[in-house]
Amino acid sequence: MEQALAAADTAWILAAFTAVALMVPGLALFYGGMLGIKSALNMIMMVLGGFAVAGVVWVFFGPGAVLGDSVGGLGLIGNPFTDVGLASLLEEDPAGGIPAALTAAFHLLFAGITVAIIAGAVADRMKFSAWLVFSGIWLVLVYFPVAHWVFAFDDEDAGTKGGWIANALGAHDFAGGTAVHMNAGVAALAVALALGARRGFPHVARPHSLPLVVLGGGILMFGWFGFNGGSAGGANHTAGVVVLNTMAAAVAGLLGWILVERITEKHATTLGAVSGMIAALVGITPAASLVSPLGALAIGVVAGAVSCFAVGWKFKMGYDDSLDVVAIHLMGGVVGTTLIAFIATAAAPAGVDGLFFGGGIDFLGRQIVAMAAVFAYSFVVTFLIAKVLDKIMGIRVDAETEKMGIDVPVHGETAYVMDSFTTGTQSKMRPSDFAEDRDIIVPTT
Structure with missing residues (x-):
């Protein structure tokens, strides 16, 4: 019986792994479609390249640093040399x-x-080479410690110590609302500030392909069932509840975003619908095993609405987060991580009550401390990494490349074949044809 259960659990995690792997091209398409036609391929390459660097570094010493025995028992970082x-x-x-x-x-x-999520904040202006170097350094100095804080649990049988947020503090984060989404969102803000705004900001190129955005968003939603469901650790009751809550939040978030759009802008957009869905998926990530389906609906609609409002902050405050990583991932993570302190129910698999169900105020305090720690550490270290790299190698493309669009100068290709045909001849579009700004849109948010 135990062998059968182990086989079922392994099969489910294998399936979840496959679903989560699809999130990489999904994110590339989601981000790429939101950019103008002149830098869409660069964005796709930023996602793929950042992911590849992280994968290589992870194989060397990632599991030990994140999931291994805490160095000195302090709960700050796992031993990276556990199994090089x-x-x-x-x-x-x-x-x-x-x-x-x-x-x-x-x-x-x-x-x-x-x-890869961070890449959306630096679109249209960061050097591809600098991005790859940044990805490796950021993974080691920021992601590894924060992920250890959140994902590494004490193991009395093995005699190992885990991260301080998961154990000493006792904050709740089911699948990475802080370690993944808030961490990436804060880092996105820091590196965007270090880079500076795009040329002409806030006048920005309109999304060149909303169908690609929808396709990428749909793939991301599919992968999220593996992301959250696989975090249940096996084919069990928790996985079933988590998948249901994930879906409930997603549909509520879509409606939450377009409702705000309809009220504030008098229209509901396709881009907004997909963005609201993603924001809600971010929001339910830390809460999926702690809330009821009605609680998931609440988290989804609030995450969608709050993230929609947050998009306008960059225009008011002057930071150029190109693809709204701060609005969707940082704010979505904050919403989900905070709301579980109010609406968590002991009837859910995690068995914890929030304030609305008789839980103590200390639950909210622990969540706030966890979020504040991740925000402070990720922002400061990320900003320093970006500034040091800028001094060493420069992190921003030159003005001519930025004006032309990054795809042709850096990657030597364009997203679409735009050859013009005449009788018996074929004339290819030249890089100089991309030099003029086209398809710009003035933000109304």
Whole structure:
């Protein structure tokens, strides 16, 4: 019986791993479609490149740094030298259960996607080479410690200590509202400030392909069922509740965003609908095992509405977060992580009551401390990384490349074939044809 359960759990995590892996091209399409035609491929490459760098670094010492025994028992960072190169994961665990190699692979996706999310804030102006270097350094100095705080739990049987947020503080974050989404959103704000605004901001290129945005968003939603459902640790009751809550939040978030749009802008947009869905998925990530389906609806609609309002902050405050990583990921993470302190119910798998169900005020206090710590650490270290890299190698493309669009100068290709045909001849579009600004839109938010 135990072997059958272990096999079922392993099969579910394998399926979840596959779904989460699809989030990488999904994010690339979601981001790429939101940009103008002259830099869409660069955005796709930023997502893929950042993910690839994170994956390579993870294989060297990621599992030890994130999930390993805390150095000095302080709860700050795991021992990165526990299993360099992951050679020990080739050995089968005689105790059975989910293979350690699969757990390491699953968390590799979390690390890589967190890095890739940041790319949306620096679109149209960051050097691709600088982005790749930044990705590796940020993963080691920011993601590894924060993920250890949140994802590493004490193991009395093994005699290991985990992260301080998960254990000493006792804050709740089911699948990465702080470690993944808030962490990426705060980092996005820091690096956007370090880079400065795009040329001509706030006049920005309109999304060149809303169908690509919808396709990418749909793939992301599909992957999220693996992201959250796989975090249940197996094919169990918790996974079923988590998947239901994830879906409930997504549909509520879509409606929350377009309702705000309809009230404030007199129209409901396709871009807004997909953005609201993603914001809600971010919001339910820390809460999926702690709330009822009605609670998931509440988190979804609030996350969608709040994130919609937050989009306008960049125009009022002057920071150029190109693709609204701050509005969607930072604010979505804040909404979800905060609301569970109010609407968590002991009837849900996690078995914890929030304030509305008789829980104590200390629950809210722990959540606030966790969020404040992630915000402060991620912002300060990310900003310093960006500034140091700027001094060493420069992190922004030159003015001519920025004006032309990054795809042709950096990658030597364009997103679409735009050859013109004449009788017996073919004339290719030249890089100089991209030099003029076209399709710009003035923000109304």
